[in-house]
Amino acid sequence: DTAVSQTPKYLVTQMGNDKSIKCEQNLGHDTMYWYKQDSKKFLKIMFSYNNKELIINETVPNRFSPKSPDKAHLNLHINSLELGDSAVYFCASSQDQGLESTDTQYFGPGTRLTVL
Amino acid sequence: DQQVKQNSPSLSVQEGRISILNCDYTNSMFDYFLWYKKYPAEGPTFLISISSIKDKNEDGRFTVFLNKSAKHLSLHIVPSQPGDSAVYFCAARLQGAQKLVFGQGTRLTINP
Numbered sequence: 001d002t003a004v005s006q007t008p009k010y011l012v013t014q015m016g017n018d019k020s021i022k023c024e025q026n027l028g029h030d031t032m033y034w035y036k037q038d039s040k041k042f043l044k045i046m047f048s049y050n051n052k053e054l055i056i057n058e059t060v061p062n063r064f065s066p067k068s069p070d071k072a073h074l075n076l077h078i079n080s081l082e083l084g085d086s087a088v089y090f091c092a093s094s095q096d097q098g099l100e101s102t103d104t105q106y107f108g109p110g111t112r113l114t115v116l
Numbered sequence: 117d118q119q120v121k122q123n124s125p126s127l128s129v130q131e132g133r134i135s136i137l138n139c140d141y142t143n144s145m146f147d148y149f150l151w152y153k154k155y156p157a158e159g160p161t162f163l164i165s166i167s168s169i170k171d172k173n174e175d176g177r178f179t180v181f182l183n184k185s186a187k188h189l190s191l192h193i194v195p196s197q198p199g200d201s202a203v204y205f206c207a208a209r210l211q212g213a214q215k216l217v218f219g220q221g222t223r224l225t226i227n228p
Binding site: 004009031035040041042043044045048055056058090092104105106107108109110 | 118150152157158159160161162165205207214215216218219220221
């Protein structure tokens with residue numbers, strides 16, 4: 001009965017490869033997000049989707065492409081992986097677009113990506 | 117240009133005492149502030165929040181204080197319990213925007 005799930009939990013890959021991280025939420029939420037936690041531990045938003053529509057795109061390289069097949073899923077595809085992409089990536093969801101004070105974001109467990 | 121900062125990377129407190137976690141921000145357009153708690157190998161979970169029109173919000177053992185003039189907020193946990201040992205993230209929301217801006221977290225350790 002996991003609310004927000006991500007796969008895989010760990011991902012180790014070589015520079016230049018293409019990889020995907022999957023995210024699913026069973027909370028019936030309309031909005032989903034991808035965050036990156038960098039080496040300095042800051043959690044920074046990358047994208048948000050509301051009902052499969054892109055809402056936020058935070059100056060992320062276009063090697064990163066989110067894909068939302070339906071409102072319960074938001075997958076992250078990364079092309080031509082670079083060393084600097086190594087980080088923990090968190091998926092999250094919220095009922096609405098986060099504009100209401102009661103609209104809490106629920107996070108997945110994270111995917112630790114290591115690029116060698 | 118980190119707009120939300122938690123300047124203490126770690127804090128150690130004895131069980132039963134008060135834990136105080138601090139957070140500073142620079143953008144006066146933030147209208148809502150949140151604290152998240154994170155255990156190892158898990159995602160952050162929402163703990164408590166406060167609107168910019170208030171200066172205090174209390175929920176059980178957790179109280180968040182907001183000082184707008186100083187652009188500072190703090191989370192008080194009293195009494196501290198071993199299960200409170202975790203990383204605590206402060207986050208802020210820009211007025212009219214959806215995204216949250218997070219600090220880098222403070223690792224709280226409660227010693228028995």
